[in-house]
Amino acid sequence: MPVPGHVGSDYERLRPDFRVIPDPYAAGKRVMVVPAIRPDVALVHAHLADTAGTLLLEEREDDALLAQASRVVIASAERIVPTDLIRRAPTGITLEGLHVTAVVEVPRGAHPTAVRGLYDIDERHLRAYMAAARDDATFKTYLDRYVFGPRAHDEYLDAVSRP
Numbered sequence: 201m202p203v204p205g206h207v208g209s210d211y212e213r214l215r216p217d218f219r220v221i222p223d224p225y226a227a228g229k230r231v232m233v234v235p236a237i238r239p240d241v242a243l244v245h246a247h248l249a250d251t252a253g254t255l256l257l258e259e260r261e262d263d264a265l266l267a268q269a270s271r272v273v274i275a276s277a278e279r280i281v282p283t284d285l286i287r288r289a290p291t292g293i294t295l296e297g298l299h300v301t302a303v304v305e306v307p308r309g310a311h312p313t314a315v316r317g318l319y320d321i322d323e324r325h326l327r328a329y330m331a332a333a334r335d336d337a338t339f340k341t342y343l344d345r346y347v348f349g350p351r352a353h354d355e356y357l358d359a360v361s362r363p
Contacts, residue, residue, distance in 0.1 A: 206232045242270035245310040246295075246303075247318070248286050249277035253300030256292045258316060264295045273299055276306040278315060306353055311360065325360050 203218070207230050211218050215234075223229040244263040246255035255275055257263045267273045280303070286294060297303075312322040312329070332342035350356040 201234055201236065203232045203234050237269060239266065239270040241272045241274065242266045244273065244275050245306075245315070246275055246277040247292060247315060248279055248281050248289065249275055249300075249303045249305070250283040250286060250297070251280060251303070252283070253297030253303045254283055254286055255295040255297075255300060255303070256286045256289050257295055259291060259293050260316075264293045267295055267299045272301045275300050275303045276309040277303060278305075278307055278309065278318060280305045308357055309353065311357065322360065 206212075206218075207220055211232065212220060218232055218234050220230050220232050223231040242263075244255070244257065244267055246257050246263075248256040253273075253275065255264075255267075255277065267275075308319065311319075312325040314321045329342065332338045346356060346359055350359055
């Protein structure tokens with residue numbers, strides 16, 4: 201895949217798998233190309249999904265590309281709906297279920313990040329995460345409270361709603 205803007209950078213020295221080649225579309229210019237990645241597992245969150253794994257994804261993200269490149273795709277979705285609701289959506293990218301290994305309905309499953317049109321980024325929680333991550337002891341406390349402690353997603357949402 202071409203990566204514009206990196207010719208002449210340290211990537212040429214640090215990443216021998218990145219190559220600089222003549223740009224086939226601009227005579228006299230060079231372009232860096234990087235090898236394809238093949239993730240073992242991708243975790244993506246969709247606006248909508250059907251029971252066969254067809255997903256409606258945010259068009260501003262690379263989730264569809266990530267899913268297509270991955271060996272296994274686990275998708276969560278705000279809602280599981282009939283396929284025709286996904287097909288009629290006025291915006292978003294539809295990813296066919298053949299790329300998805302498993303799908304589960306998890307409302308607010310993108311927290312603390314956002315789902316456009318449904319909920320915003322939880323900046324307060326992200327700041328708390330970044331502060332906790334500066335130190336092993338505070339990060340352990342964070343993980344115990346928000347990752348290892350809650351037994352289900354609704355318990356996690358309860359925990360993040362309390363200061």
